Amino acid sequence: MPKFVDHEKQKILLAEAVWRIIRREGIEKASVRNIAEEAGISTGSMRHYFSTxxxxxxxxxxxxxxxxxxxxxxxxxxxxxxxxxxxxxxxxxxxxxxxxxxxxxxxxxxxxxxxxxxxxxxxxxxxxxxxxxxxxxxxxxxxxxxxxxxxxxxxxxxxxxxxxxxxxxxxxxxxxxxxxxxxxxxxxxxxxxxxx
Amino acid sequence: MPKFVDHEKQKILLAEAVWRIIRREGIEKASVRNIAEEAGISTGSMRHYFSTxxxxxxxxxxxxxxxxxxxxxxxxxxxxxxxxxxxxxxxxxxxxxxxxxxxxxxxxxxxxxxxxxxxxxxxxxxxxxxxxxxxxxxxxxxxxxxxxxxxxxxxxxxxxxxxxxxxxxxxxxxxxxxxxxxxxxxxxxxxxxxxx
The missing domain is CATH 1.10.357.10 (Tetracycline Repressor, domain 2)
Incomplete structure (x- = not known):
């Protein structure tokens, strides 16, 4: 199931981007826009993994x-x-x-x-x-x-x-x-x- | 020094407004605008007490x-x-x-x-x-x-x-x-x- 694996991997990459922002700037800076930027993907693709x-x-x-x-x-x-x-x-x-x-x-x-x-x-x-x-x-x-x-x-x-x-x-x-x-x-x- | 007392009182009222927002909605919601609204004063007067x-x-x-x-x-x-x-x-x-x-x-x-x-x-x-x-x-x-x-x-x-x-x-x-x-x-x- 390579497609499923990639999906999970991408979710983990996004979660780790959230972690990094929290540690560096605080949770209040973890906006959708900032998370997308940190993870290097568009906010549009982000919605493919998480709706909110x-x-x-x-x-x-x-x-x-x-x-x-x-x-x-x-x-x-x-x-x-x-x-x-x-x-x-x-x-x-x-x-x-x-x-x-x-x-x-x-x-x-x-x-x-x-x-x-x-x-x-x-x-x-x-x-x-x-x-x-x-x-x-x-x-x-x-x-x-x-x-x-x-x-x-x-x-x-x-x-x-x-x-x-x-x-x-x-x-x-x-x-x-x-x-x-x-x-x-x-x-x-x-x-x-x-x-x- | 009634003026000084009022100044301190106002600062405490603003601080307590911050406390209430933190407890109710989280620290990320404690923006200058929200704090002013919670304390019932204008953001302009707020700057009289705290510059940042x-x-x-x-x-x-x-x-x-x-x-x-x-x-x-x-x-x-x-x-x-x-x-x-x-x-x-x-x-x-x-x-x-x-x-x-x-x-x-x-x-x-x-x-x-x-x-x-x-x-x-x-x-x-x-x-x-x-x-x-x-x-x-x-x-x-x-x-x-x-x-x-x-x-x-x-x-x-x-x-x-x-x-x-x-x-x-x-x-x-x-x-x-x-x-x-x-x-x-x-x-x-x-x-x-x-x-x-």
């Missing part, structure tokens, strides 16, 4: 989630639950340029989602998926009797998820303050205190 | 920080460091409508700051001030010998600050998932494990 800007935004936002999910699926479990948890959490943080780009774009879309019902649905769905991932990590530690006994499971899940997204936010707002080593230390300290 | 949109944005962003700071200055310390820490942290979270508004607007400005050097300076300054506040809390626990012995001070400060901003972010993205009680429990659990 909102549709393109939803696709570009979903693409961030897809990229993160693909990376998580490639994760090689070691069999050591504590070490695997540490590494999985670091996968979610902007430890390199690729993940920094994803984090910046993801946050911009989530803030936009506060006033855009289309993006809001996607934001909610991914939030729930991520929270399930966090629950799985906490539950694994509890099941293997690795966690300290006095934890409240539900609060712990909120804490863990809050910590990761807070560190991600800080790492893009104040890059110099949160280099990869500092994020690693912060995550290690959190896990160290959560475990026996 | 960027200047108004910086004022509106700073106003969020000022409101938070004023609330912190009114905080009545009880003398119990652990309980005071818990209450101070909750002051920083969107526990009511006023703080929810501040959090939404603050995050929108911080994301915009990634591509706006003028706002970036302000974002950096407030980030450092907030981090000093977090350091003070952690140091107080250490000085009073209330913290567990195995903490690494610097990582702890990043964790605490990350947790608070992560919970704030989640509370505005997924309001239903993080009602005030859940935020309280999450903060209590964090402090409980940090302390002996």
């Amino acid at each position: 800007q909102s549709e393109l935004f939803a696709f570009a936002m979903e693409l961030v989630a897809t990229r993160v999910k693909e990376r998580m699926e490639r994760f090689a479990f070691s069999g050591n639950p504590v070490e695997d948890m540490r590494k999985l959490l670091l996968e979610l943080l902007p430890m390199d340029e690729e993940r920094r780009a994803e984090t910046e774009v993801w946050l911009a879309f989530n803030i936009k989602a506060l006033s855009d019902p289309n993006l809001k649905k996607l934001s909610t769905r991914v939030y729930q998926e991520m929270k399930q991932g966090m629950s799985l990590m906490v539950d694994t530690l509890i099941q293997y009797d690795l966690a300290v006994s006095e934890i409240d499971r539900d609060s712990e899940i909120e804490n863990l998820y809050g910590l990761i997204d807070g560190l991600a936010l800080h790492a893009i707002i104040r890059t110099d303050d949160l280099p990869p080593e500092t994020m690693e230390e912060a995550v290690s300290q959190y896990i160290g205190r959560l475990c026996k | 949109q960027s200047e108004l944005f910086a004022f509106a962003m700073e106003l969020v920080a000022t409101r938070v700071k004023e609330r912190m200055e009114r905080f009545a310390f009880s003398g119990n460091p652990v309980e005071d820490m818990r209450k101070l942290l909750l002051e920083l979270l969107p526990m009511d409508e006023e703080r929810r508004a501040e959090t939404e607007v603050w995050l929108a400005f911080n994301i915009k700051a990634l591509s706006d050097p003028n706002l970036k300076k302000l974002s950096t300054r407030v980030y450092q001030e907030m981090k000093q506040g977090m350091s003070l809390m952690v140091d107080t626990l250490i000085q009073y010998d209330l913290a567990v012995s195995e903490i690494d001070r610097d990582s702890e400060i990043e964790n605490l600050y990350g947790l608070i901003d992560g919970l704030a972010l989640h509370a505005i993205i997924r309001t239903d998932d993080l009602p005030p009680e859940t935020m309280e429990e999450a903060v209590s659990q964090y402090i409980g494990r940090l302390c002996k």
Whole structure:
């Protein structure tokens, strides 16, 4: 199906053009005209792929989630639950340029989602998926009797998820303050205190 | 100085108009024309208060920080460091409508700051001030010998600050998932494990 593949490829190119504009100039500059120019196609051909800007935004936002999910699926479990948890959490943080780009774009879309019902649905769905991932990590530690006994499971899940997204936010707002080593230390300290 | 007071008042009215547009429609809709309309004044009179949109944005962003700071200055310390820490942290979270508004607007400005050097300076300054506040809390626990012995001070400060901003972010993205009680429990659990 070469035609289908090209269609998908073109959509991804357009989504990546949106990402670049968001990172360089902010989401308010991602007009249909600017996106077309950035991607090097006409606004007319753009309508062949997306009928509205909102549709393109939803696709570009979903693409961030897809990229993160693909990376998580490639994760090689070691069999050591504590070490695997540490590494999985670091996968979610902007430890390199690729993940920094994803984090910046993801946050911009989530803030936009506060006033855009289309993006809001996607934001909610991914939030729930991520929270399930966090629950799985906490539950694994509890099941293997690795966690300290006095934890409240539900609060712990909120804490863990809050910590990761807070560190991600800080790492893009104040890059110099949160280099990869500092994020690693912060995550290690959190896990160290959560475990026996 | 009644004239000066009126001038300041008008600037605050304009800043609050920006806040309302950001919350309702997103920061990309906060054009000079829309702000003037929302505030009920002409774009001509608006230029009397702010010569550029960027200047108004910086004022509106700073106003969020000022409101938070004023609330912190009114905080009545009880003398119990652990309980005071818990209450101070909750002051920083969107526990009511006023703080929810501040959090939404603050995050929108911080994301915009990634591509706006003028706002970036302000974002950096407030980030450092907030981090000093977090350091003070952690140091107080250490000085009073209330913290567990195995903490690494610097990582702890990043964790605490990350947790608070992560919970704030989640509370505005997924309001239903993080009602005030859940935020309280999450903060209590964090402090409980940090302390002996």
